[in-house]
Amino acid sequence: MSTRVAVVVGNPKPVSRTYEAALTLAEHLGGADLVVDLADHTDELFDWSSSTINELVQEVASSDVVIVASPTYKATYTGLLKVFLDRFPHQGLGGVTAIPLMLGAADTHALSVEHGLRPLLVELGASVPTRGLFVLDSEHADAAPYDRWFAGAEHLLPSTPATSTSQAVSA
Template sequence: MARILILTGSPSLRSRTSALALHVGDELSLDGHDVEVLHLRGLPAPALLSADTADPAIAAAVRAVIAADAVVVATPIYKASYSGLLKVFLDLLPQAALQGKVVLPLATGGTIAHLLAIDYGLRPVLVSLGARHITAGRFVLDTHIDHLSGGPVLVDQTSRDCIDRTVAGFRDAVRLVGDPADAALATA
């Protein structure tokens, strides 16, 4: 099974974005994938902001990205773009850090006005880092996420269905990339 790294780019401790990312990680774990979650807010701010890639925590985070077969990138949308925390971390990655990887972008926000932030803000950066295959991302409204009650994370049935389809597409892409025979059949 694949090694999947989930990057959460929310600076908040009580984060809807992190709750969504963990929900997706749980779904992927049920398939037998080795899922690791990296909350970028837990990295040392001075090292992040000074681009200190020699810092042990930063170096370990970069190694985790490089070692992963697939990456889920989850971010809140602030001012029509992905979080500054995520940007600072992505800037520290080597140019080909996502080469050969399947990537799933996830975003949360307070209004559907930010719906296209994945395609116009985040996707170009992921491509520039060499992502082999970026699956269809998903934007989820904050009001559709319950991160506090301990009940279902997605309180809206439409959002649950959308996330289920998004995870299924990512799951299929990870399987195809992991099995060259399947990938050859898919392109035949």
Template sequence: MTRLTAVIGNPREGSRTHRLTATVVDKLASAVGAETEVVDLAALAPVLLDPYGEQATRAREQVAGSDLVVLATPVYKATYTGLLKLFLDGYGTDGLAGTTAVGLIVSAAPHHLLSTDIHLRSLLVELGASVPTRSLQVLESQLEEPEAVLEAWLAAHVATLRRALAPVAEEVPA
């Protein structure tokens, strides 16, 4: 079965980003047939600066071993949070090779959404992840009722994600 891990990059535990991520992960897991896990970076914040710390290492291994990773972040200064960057900086080049990644962006202003997607996508590709879809972008004004945005995003992207997650067919000798 597909392993889906959500990485929540909001520095506050119990944040609106965290609650939205739970909804997104439930729906996405149902759509692609996945078991889910969560890495809440707010809980890991005190140990992320130690590059050899056991908790941070386990969390990074969990994410790198996942088939699908949802990276959720509010917009901070027109990009993702420093906490998410700190976590991702713990990977070497191609540290996320073999994973499919999806960004989940929460923003107060619509003009931040594209720049955030560009910055997060660039970092994920640098780490070797496959990023086959646009990020799911939710405005703060949509947080109380995100279902319409989520359903529209799923309708547009779930087939692409299913293809990306499909096992690679074994090569047949010529």
């Protein structure tokens, strides 16, 4: 059975550096099966009857792994991401492994991923077995931050085609 990987990007700019970073991280897991770029849905996020948003919530909740990505705004995640995550009921991410990912302009914001985003995902019932990943904006296109993070986190994540291959190679 394959692992279903979802990506949720909370940057208000479509196809942003945050989007690129999230997809880079997803490649370490074998690629994304679902990508939700919230910038494409700003008109519907506050419409609680939006069938599109309700379906996206259901799809994310039914994934095995979700990468939740945001730029750092005022030392935390974006309001756009918060509005989307507010659509999930209590324990709405139960059974999902979440990976918090944030980008920022300076290392001084590095704890924002652990201080802000991780607790929100845990509150929604997600399992967050690894530390979150903070990537400097200036390094978002460099493979090194993702490779370093994945090397330490791989053994804690659900088995995916990518992790199965690397575990088989290292055995």
